[in-house]
Amino acid sequence: MNKFSKIASNGLIKENPTFKLILGTCPTLALTTAAFNGIGMGLAVTFVLICSNVLISLLKKVIPSNVRIPAYILIIATFVTIVKLVLDKFIPSLYDALGVYLPLIVVNCIILGRAESFASKNPVTDSALDGLFMGLGFTVSITLMGAVREILGAGAIFGFKLWDFSIDFFASSAGAFFTYAIFIALFNFILYKIEQKKKLSLLEVK
Amino acid sequence: MGTFGTIMLIAVTAMFINNFVVVQFLGICPFLGVSKDIKSAVGMGVAVTFVMTITCLITYPIYTYILVPLELEYLEVIVFIFVIASLVQMIEAVIKKFSPTLYNAMGIYLPLITTNCAVLGVAELVIDVGTAEALGLASMGILNSVAYGFFGGIGFLIAIVIMSGLREKVKNLPISKHLKGFPVAMLTATFIAMAFYVFSMISL
Numbered sequence: 001m002n003k004f005s006k007i008a009s010n011g012l013i014k015e016n017p018t019f020k021l022i023l024g025t026c027p028t029l030a031l032t033t034a035a036f037n038g039i040g041m042g043l044a045v046t047f048v049l050i051c052s053n054v055l056i057s058l059l060k061k062v063i064p065s066n067v068r069i070p071a072y073i074l075i076i077a078t079f080v081t082i083v084k085l086v087l088d089k090f091i092p093s094l095y096d097a098l099g100v101y102l103p104l105i106v107v108n109c110i111i112l113g114r115a116e117s118f119a120s121k122n123p124v125t126d127s128a129l130d131g132l133f134m135g136l137g138f139t140v141s142i143t144l145m146g147a148v149r150e151i152l153g154a155g156a157i158f159g160f161k162l163w164d165f166s167i168d169f170f171a172s173s174a175g176a177f178f179t180y181a182i183f184i185a186l187f188n189f190i191l192y193k194i195e196q197k198k199k200l201s202l203l204e205v206k
Numbered sequence: 207m208g209t210f211g212t213i214m215l216i217a218v219t220a221m222f223i224n225n226f227v228v229v230q231f232l233g234i235c236p237f238l239g240v241s242k243d244i245k246s247a248v249g250m251g252v253a254v255t256f257v258m259t260i261t262c263l264i265t266y267p268i269y270t271y272i273l274v275p276l277e278l279e280y281l282e283v284i285v286f287i288f289v290i291a292s293l294v295q296m297i298e299a300v301i302k303k304f305s306p307t308l309y310n311a312m313g314i315y316l317p318l319i320t321t322n323c324a325v326l327g328v329a330e331l332v333i334d335v336g337t338a339e340a341l342g343l344a345s346m347g348i349l350n351s352v353a354y355g356f357f358g359g360i361g362f363l364i365a366i367v368i369m370s371g372l373r374e375k376v377k378n379l380p381i382s383k384h385l386k387g388f389p390v391a392m393l394t395a396t397f398i399a400m401a402f403y404v405f406s407m408i409s410l
């Protein structure tokens with residue numbers, strides 16, 4: 001249980017891929033014009049991340065270490081192809097919205113990074129959990145960012161119109177960089193405050 | 207429109223209107239990671255341009271003349287990433303052998319390029335029907351694809367050099383410690399993106 005909560009808090013907060021490790025920035029900036037894109041992209045990445053982590057963890061003794069990167073990329077590309085075919089067939093609207101960023105999941109640093117730093121050293125169940133929570137951390141982060149940009153830039157949320165007021169800046173590419181900057185800074189600030197509080201309470205106990 | 211006119215149109219589109227970095231958000235990792243000083247930014251930009259051009263030269267014919275006739279389009283992602291990975295390795299070996307000076311200048315950036323979204327992105331974009339339609343063409347053709355790759359790379363070079371120049375100035379400013387590092391880099395990128403926004407108003 002302790003290990004479970006450790007992996008969970010690692011993926012969601014301590015090593016949040018989007019706001020802490022700053023990985024997978026391309027889809028984060030490009031697809032957060034709408035909250036729904038965030039969920040779609042996040043779940044696609046989560047699926048690929050869990051599958052590739054499990055397979056790489058299973059094969060960690062078989063893959064020779066000097067060709068491991070090409071081997072990982074091939075495994076990841078296979079799962080991305082599966083996701084691409086499934087989305088094209090069943091959710092074509094999401095397939096169109098994600099566009100070129102769907103095949104680009106292959107070169108998403110989060111997936112290769114977790115394969116290299118976690119799945120290749122840990123047992124299968126831990127790797128699957130790590131994939132799940134890293135993926136969820138990514139999903140929650142980009143959905144939040146998408147929601148903020150959609151509310152401010154289009155006056156809507158998940159496609160439902162809220163009001164006629166909108167600031168075009170947040171829908172533009174400059175707004176993507178701006179929102180991301182503010183989110184990272186806020187995330188760091190909140191983590192810093194929590195840490196300080198912890199330190200203070202430890203001192204008081206002593 | 208003649209061939210020259212089409213290529214000029216591709217140049218303006220790929221470099222400015224649809225700039226790979228600040229408009230299409232491809233290749234953000236090196237844009238933020240390797241832009242701390244101008245020298246390494248130029249090295250990275252030249253290396254990316256080089257690889258993007260050659261990638262288009264190879265992946266476009268593979269897709270059009272091999273995968274499409276055999277009805278294997280669904281293998282594109284796997285084939286492209288494999289072509290790019292081996293291509294980068296090959297370019298590295300060739301440059302190392304024939305031009306040590308060039309290798310010293312851009313050799314260390316080459317391994318990073320395999321996982322650069324801009325390279326896989328350009329390979330996907332030139333086979334995309336939407337890209338050709340936006341340029342008023344039925345299909346890209348190999349010459350236009352290579353031009354798109356080359357000018358896309360130049361667009362990346364322009365963006366990363368501007369970014370590194372700004373970051374050299376910004377790093378000496380007194381900034382709140384929560385904003386240091388990535389947040390301030392993103393804010394710098396905001397202003398570059400705003401500058402490039404002007405180009406989106408050009409209609410050709």
